[in-house]
Amino acid sequence: MLLDLSTDAVSLTRALVDIESVSRDEQAIADACEEALRALPHLDVVRRGHSLVAHTNLGRGERVVIAGHLDTVPLNANLPSRLDEETGLLHGLGTCDMKGGDAVILRLAATVPEPVRDVTYVLYEAEEIEEAANGLRMLAEVDPGLLEADFAVLMEPSNGGVEAGCQGTLRVEVRTTGTRAHSARSWKGVNAVHAAAEVLNRLAAYEPRRPEIDGLTYHEGLNAVAIRGGVAGNVVPDECVVEVNHRFAPDRSAAEAEAWVREFFTGFDVTLTDLAPGALPGLDRPAAREFVEAVGGHVAPKFGWTDVARFSALGVPAVNYGPGDPLLAHTQGEHVPVAQITACEDRLREWLTGGTASTGSTASTDGRDVS
Amino acid sequence: MLLDLSTDAVSLTRALVDIESVSRDEQAIADACEEALRALPHLDVVRRGHSLVAHTNLGRGERVVIAGHLDTVPLNANLPSRLDEETGLLHGLGTCDMKGGDAVILRLAATVPEPVRDVTYVLYEAEEIEEAANGLRMLAEVDPGLLEADFAVLMEPSNGGVEAGCQGTLRVEVRTTGTRAHSARSWKGVNAVHAAAEVLNRLAAYEPRRPEIDGLTYHEGLNAVAIRGGVAGNVVPDECVVEVNHRFAPDRSAAEAEAWVREFFTGFDVTLTDLAPGALPGLDRPAAREFVEAVGGHVAPKFGWTDVARFSALGVPAVNYGPGDPLLAHTQGEHVPVAQITACEDRLREWLTGGTASTGSTASTDGRDVS
DSSP states (O other), rough: OOOTTTTTTHHHHHHHHTTOOTTTTTTTHHHHHHHHHHHHOOEEEEEEEEEHHHHHHHHEEEEEEEEOOBBBBBSSSOOOOOEEETTTTTEEEIIIIIIHHHHHHHHHHHHHHHHHSEEEEEEEESSSGGGGOOOOHHHHHOOOOGOOOOOEOOOOOOOOOOSSSEEEEEEEEEEEEEEEGGGGGGOOOGOOOHTTTHHHHHHHEEEEEEOTTTTTTOOOEEEEEEEEEESSSEEEOEEEEEEEEEOOOTTTTTHHHHHHHHTTTTTTTEEEEEEEEBOOOOOTSHHHHHHHHHSSOEEOOOOOTHHHHHHHHHHOOOHHHEESSSGTTSSOEEEEEEHHHHHHHHHHHHHHTTOOOOOSTTTTTTTSSSO | OOOTSSHHHHHHHHHHHHHOTTTTOOOOHHHHHHHHHHOOOTTTTEEEETTEEOOOSOOOOEEEEEEOOOOSSSSOSSSSOOTTTTTTTESSIIIIIIIIHHHHHHHHHHHHOOOOOOEEEEEEEESOOOGGGOHHHHHHEEEEEEEGSEEEEEEEOOOTTTSSSSSEEEEEEEEEEEEEEEEEGGGGBHHHHTTTTHHHHHHHHOOOOOEEEEEEEEEOOOOOOOOEEEEEEEOOOOOEEEEEEEEOTTHHHHHHHHHHHHHHHHTTEEEEEEOOOBBBBOSSHHHHHHHHHHHOOOOOOOOSSTTTTHHHHOOOOEEESEEEEGGGEEEEEEEEEEHHHHHHHHHHHHHHHOOOOOOOOOTTTTTTTOO
């Protein structure tokens, strides 16, 4: 299938949505995007697996990344796309998460041949599945030079607002132990579930830290996400496990957050099971400041963990900015207001051109018909 | 297979052990016992399923039940029986739980044709499996007249001591609820696991009642036997369930115990899932007093729930009294000291004969060879 990058971003979003691309099935959409990008002479295109990286090489003093993933969660009777002209909503799998953002990326790649800052466009595979398969992770580990930049924009849905940085996340198992006994003679045993009372007391009394970073107020969290214990209906349990998820603001490193949790649960057996660092918003960087000015509006802290943290780990500050309501992601009824797609495209173009470019759709096609 | 009731109780125990009788496979052992009992002219024998009831009908002023179950837990490479002459221990599945007791029952049935109190011997099926299959329960519900008596002895292993009555048992689910939220924005939700802290605090602070009944000190218990909660590693849980087992002394009815538990967990959602009343020791009854005098030794309260409660529910006070260590029941290495089998037989015979009988092994065989 050929993609027409000269069409408007909404039509391009529909074209992308109608190429089914559930995780692990990204070949067709990656092929289509690769062909369209390779037709643009101002870009150097590299493909790794089903992930694409396209650079401008204009020798600008600054380089920015604009990135999006190509995959979706599984089908749920929500394809093909359906545009409701009356409400201005485009419905269908991937409309919100995140082919609207991908369409904007392709449109910018095609229509801004001479940006005022060099740009690296990234379209990657396997964001919706396990960490090990993630295309951005693979690029960052195998070929980090491809992602070198001063600032990155990840076009995850953010309702067209800027969500800066992201909080880190870690999980621990807090374990209490006891001694089994028949429950008819329970005084012969030690009940590990009763011993977990103090773990839950500490969690219930927890007061979240709300640090301000670059003018943004983050909001930490510490929650039991699961609890389990029990041997049989007539046995005093000898083990109880509380799974705890800590979300920590990006002013703390992963190691600091782990140490804090271990201190919080002093006296208990604590096992780390998952750890992902946060990402500082980096709004003090010039590219970031100009980005925020260009896209205008409110900047909010990002509470959830996203792939922006991968950029942060490479020393690249990053924000989430894209069309669509993040609360609709992964729902059967996901949709996107088409006006948000257009607005994102216009504002990013303004940022990339320093406010000088028109929204002309054929400026970069080098006279060839790329459709 | 024919059973020789003229042999000693230890040999008879071995013969019973070597008839495999895992629950639901009691036909062979019930057939053998039925044939042996029907050969005794002083007994009226009734069979229901694979359970047997044999009455003397001498018009005595008092009737007692002596009962045991015929089934065992599953095989665990522990058959056939093996007698260690040096230690005096008989090894094998069912030696302890409870074919030593069954052998004593058959020996008494055969050798005490004219007891001073009328006797109802009961050998029943399916004690080791679910409640609904229990042979004693079936008899009590379908034909309770067969079990009418002034006192009952259940020959469950009690190390040859008397364990009187039994405690009741009930289970409840104590449920807390909350509101799901993504754990990155946990303040939008309400954590049901954290809300369970107070449930565990009350359990941890619980002080058991230890009431004295008929000179015996019971010991209650209240334990979380399981806890569960959790939706996913990134979701604030909206439900937590604590399964609680309460063991209550027999001075409280089942209804009183349930009301007490509901009061204990005031403010929480409490669902009753299991309820079995206890059994009063009834040591004030003449038959019970004489029994205790005859078997001598220490009388202890029974903490665990046993089938004695079924007699209690029929208005028949009951005790546990039998050879074998109850802690060995259901273990691969179960065994019984043969001296305990012999001692139980001798003491019960003394009780049934008023101390006048010899231990002659052929008194009741009516001249026929029953082997």
